[in-house]
Amino acid sequence: MKIQKLLPVLSLVSAINFAVDAAPVTPLTSPVTTFAMWPGAQYASNIPTVKQVLGYDLGERITNDDDMLRYFDALAKAAPDRIKIFNYGQSWEGRQLIYAVIGKPATIAHLDQYAAEMQALADPRKTSEKQAQALIDKLPSSVWLEHSVHGNEISSTDAAMMTAYHLLASQNDAVIDKIFANTLVFIDPLQNPDGRNRFVNYYYQTVGMVPSSDRLSVEHNEPWPQGRSNHYLFDMNRDWLAITQPETAGRMKAMLHYHPNIVIDLHEMEGDSSYFFVPAANPFNPHMSKAQIANNTLVGKNNAKYFDRFGFDYFTHEVFDAFYPGYGDSWPTFFGASAATYEVASARGDWFRTATGKTITFPQTVQKHFVASISTAEMAADNRKKLLTDFYQYQQHAIEAGKDDSKERTFIIPGVRDAAGSHKLANLMARHGVEVKQADKPFSACGKDYPAGAYFIDTAQPRGRFVKTTFTKQVDMDQDFLKEQERRRARKLNDEIYDVTAWSLPLMFNIDTDACGKTVDVASHQLTVDAPLVGKVTHADAKVAYLVPWGDMAAGRFLTAALQAGLTIKSADKAFVTGDNTHYPAGSLIVEVKANPDNVADLVSKIAHDTGAQVTGVDSSWVSEGPSFGSENTVTMTAPNVAIAWDEPVSSLSAGSARFVVEQEFHWPVTAIRSDKLASANLSHYQVLILPSGDYTAALGKNGAANLKAWVAQGGVLITLADATRFATQPDISLLDVKQELAYQAPKEGEDKAASEAEAKDDKDNQDNRVPGQLIKSKAELITSIENDKETPDNVAGVLANVEVDQEHWLTAGVNPQVVSMVTGHDIYTPIKLASGKNVAWFADEKHLLASGYLWQENLKQLAYKPFLIYQPTGKGMVIGYTEDPTSRAYLDGLNVMLMNTIFRAAAHATPLR
Structure with missing residues (x-):
């Protein structure tokens, strides 16, 4: 079969003609005919269109990263006095990250001056009210538009291209003239190029002769891990607090340079919805100002004006709150911007049929984001002085609040x-x-x-x-x-x-x-961003050993670097005191001089410097308390081969964060293995296997569990995280001898146990599906009568909980007596019996359990003293289960030493034939 043109389908034209083996085919009509993105607009011919640069009309094809860069480069060459392009970093996969600045020539020519003046306005300690007023009188307001932080939310990047074109090419347009006169527009067209290219490649590899609008079609159902996340499978919209990803770090640095007044994060949502813009839903973060919330309402009202004109449905304030400070639409709030999310119902391809039978198209979603963007820029232009004044006053109020x-x-x-x-x-x-x-x-x-x-x-x-x-x-x-x-x-x-x-x-x-x-009041210096922590070696020419106190990530990275350098290292299971009365915590590392190469001193010094570790050389191995260097309570560390389960049914977010923490925080390589391979694969090459959160029942089942048990028995270390622990506890899997609990049901007041049992027997014996009659006298009794007897605890959105740590187990060497974990979902487990293993860490008592957040009281009571970290030896190896994910969003740094122990100390304590 010959197809003259397979892709892209022309969503902006009325029909598509195909020729198959030269035989005529009835033309298939597109769901939409050609339409103008901004009806009545007049465009200058010297500004290139998307078609002139890329060969297709805007909306006709989902633009990939390379083509987007080509187009913005063409715009910059066509109008260098009104647009400048800046590189703010690279993605993990080496793709360029850019933002464009569009404004009148006088401002574009002096952007450094503009940035310096905004920085002055951002600090009332250095800029008086009179000086600030002079800046407010002359500075433009600014809008920062963020696009496609989720790579499979496709419309916003093409909308960014249309916004830039419309701003630069429009003629005789009072709105655009007003924007140029009063406002700078910053456009970050693609925050997540790695995820977007993953989506675009998949879409065009799977779409058929004609794209399908059916949500069941292959092109509307991405395979794992989907295009939402970046290379390390992070949801980067949740990374603004921990700043773990280079894409986030570069973007934040650029925004702090310019301090934009309005920041909009453009997203997509499920296709059966319409369009969301501000005001946001409750709750609001209490550290937001009333002026910021009011400005968001002004943004929303201006959007509503245009959406009414264009006939676009929308909604506000029903979802997408403004509470968590780690989103792209909330973090800018705290440098004084008015920030918001826009969400458009997604076509997730060329077109999509909704549950009501309506078809939405990719160009339509692009148009809505584009119109909202121009509307937002107009609001910034109309309220220039107000936005700049509110920005300055935000800083003033922040300073005064601190003083008070x-x-x-x-x-x-x-x-x-x-x-x-x-x-x-x-x-x-x-x-x-x-x-x-x-x-x-x-x-x-x-x-x-x-x-x-x-x-x-x-x-x-x-x-x-x-x-x-x-x-x-x-x-x-x-x-x-x-x-x-x-x-x-x-x-x-x-x-x-x-x-x-x-x-x-x-x-x-x-x-x-x-x-x-x-x-x-003390002599001090301001910390320089990214200033390194430099380690050192005391008594570098030690005759016997170098000791590294265990308990922080400097020591952890010293361990991994030393293992990769080929050094022989021991670790003490218990705390010890050297002959000079120096105390070392459990887990402390011992690098013996005679057991290592002649250049061990140089290697130790370099590794300490690079990792920030504090190392002390000793000339004697005498220990006055605790295990000696040659004790059975001092183990030799191994360099384990670490594998991680990958692909369905693993949670991509859990897999990505776990791999990131081990690779980028611990500096240790990880091999990803597709989950279904684990059911029968020979895993003898690996000493440690991590199962990220996920339901492995179908992928592994009994046969897979048997394969894992055999591997563990031969000396493997199996680590399960969150939902993977639930899988490990299933009765027919039995990798861990604990059970998942149902919600605790308190005995009902005045309940007669014998009567209840008799009633249950009557119910069972009753063959016509009838039960004895009952009287319900109040609404409270009605609610009680419909309660399920067997249900899981209520779902928890996410709180921080205190965890108590066993200080006498080698698995928690160097870990503090109390740590904090995130708790989400509804899983609560029974403690493991001593005959099977050890509860190495558990949630604190009811009074002290909640460290921060809002937790349902029933969950709080039931979670107290339940296990967080479970250790179960099996043969020569072990299974280690975390009931919550210690790597969630890679921001639980306080659990990293514990996780290092479960990888490296556990591998050292396993006893395979060596």
Whole structure:
């Protein structure tokens, strides 16, 4: 069969003609005819269209990353005085990340000056109100448009191209003239090029002779892991808090350079919906200002004006709240922008048939995002002075709020217990644009003494509100909103909590911080962004050994670097004290001089410098307390081959974050193996296998479980995360001897157990499906009567919970007595019996369990003392189960030492034939 033109289908023309073996085929009519994106627009001929550059009309084909770059480059060459393109980084797969700036020539020619003046406006400590007013009188307002952070949300990138073209090519258009006179427009056309190319490639590999509008069709059902996420399978819209991905880091740095007044993140949602724009849903983050919320309402009203004109359906404030500060539409709020999400119903291809039978097309979705973008720019132009004034006042109010806080004026990070984690947390805040200072001398504050090198953050600064929302342990949701959620839950309705309810960075890092109601008065210097933590070796010419205290990620990365360098390393299962009375925690590393190459001193010094580890050389192996270097309680570390389950049925987010943490945080390679291969594969090459969250029942089943059991028995270490632990506990799988609990049902008041049993027997014996009559006297009794006897605990959106850690087990060597984990979902497990294994870490008691967030009281009570980390030896190996995912979003840094132990110390304790 010969097909003259297979792709793309021309969504902007009325018909498509095909020739198959020269035989005529009846033309297939497109769901839409040609239409103008902005009816009545007149465009200059010197600005190239998409078709002139790429060979197809806008909306006719889903544009990939390379073509998008080509088009923006062509625009920049055609109008260099009104548009400039900047590179802000590279994706993991090496794709260029850009943003465009569009404005009047006088501003484009002096963008550095514009940025400097916005930075001045952003700091009232340096810029007086009179100076600020002079800047406000002359500066343009600004809009930053973010597109396609989720790679399979396809319309926004093409809308970015249309927005840029319309701004540059429009003639005799009062709206565009007004925008150029008053506003700068920043366009980030593609935040996630790796994910987008994954989607586009798949779509055009699977689409048929004519694209299908059927949601069942192959092109509408992407295979794992889909195009939503980036190379490491991160949902980058949740990465604005931890900044783990290079795409996020580059974008945030650029935004902090310019401080745009309005930031819009353009998304897609399921195809049966319409279009969402602000105002957002409840709850709002309490550290947002009223002016920001009011400006979002102005944005929404202007959008509504245009959507009414174009006949576009839309909705507002019913979903997509403004509570969590780690989204692309919320993080900019905390430098003073008015930020928002736009969501369009997606065609996820050329066209899509909705549940009501309506067909939506790709060009239509592009048009809606484009119209909303122009509308937003117009709002910024109409409200130039207001936006700039509100921006300056936001900084003023943030500073004043910090000064007025008598309890949390200053946050202090002592940096004593976990130097590497403390440094990373302080550096993370600096990357967020927060002023972080490091003491040059010891000091006292609020009755406590701190060493030189401690970090402190004064909240009386422009980014003070961001510090408050990320360092305060509890950020409360609106009480009326919470009451409504409890009412809905009582009615068995889904709650309206959109995402996690807790995100305190010190808790997630498991870092000690103190709050002081006063300023810190000590000689200090401001922490430089990305300043490295430099390690050192004390007594570098040691005769016997080099010792590395275990318990932070500097020591962890020292271990992995030393193993890759071929050094022989031991690790103590218990704490010990050397002859000079120096105490070393359990897990501490021992690099013996005689057991290693002659250049061991040089290798140790280099590794310590690069990893930030603190190393001490000793000339004697004498130990006064604890295990000696040659004790059976001191194990030799191995360099394990680590595998991870990949592809269906694994959660792509869990797989991506787990692989990222091991590879990029631990600096250790991981081999990804497709899950179905694990059912029969010879795994003897691997010492450790990680099963990320997922339901492996179909992919592995009994045969797969048997294969894993045999591998574990021969010395393998199997690590299960979250839902994978649920799979491991199933009765016919029995990799872990624990059970998943149903929701606890308290005995009903006055319940007669014998009568209940008799009633149950009557029900069973009754053959006509009738039961004895009952009287229901109140609505409360009605609700009680319809309760299920067997159901899972209610789902938890996401809270931070305290976890107690067994301090006498080798698996938790160097881990603090208490850590914090994220808790999501509804899984609660019985403790493992001593005959089978050990509950190595468990959730705290009911009174102390909740560290931050909002947790249903029934879940709180039932979760107390239930296992978090389970150890079950099997033959020469072991199964280690996490009941929650310790790598979630790669922002639970406080669990990294525990996870390192479950990989490296567990592999050292397994006993395969060597």
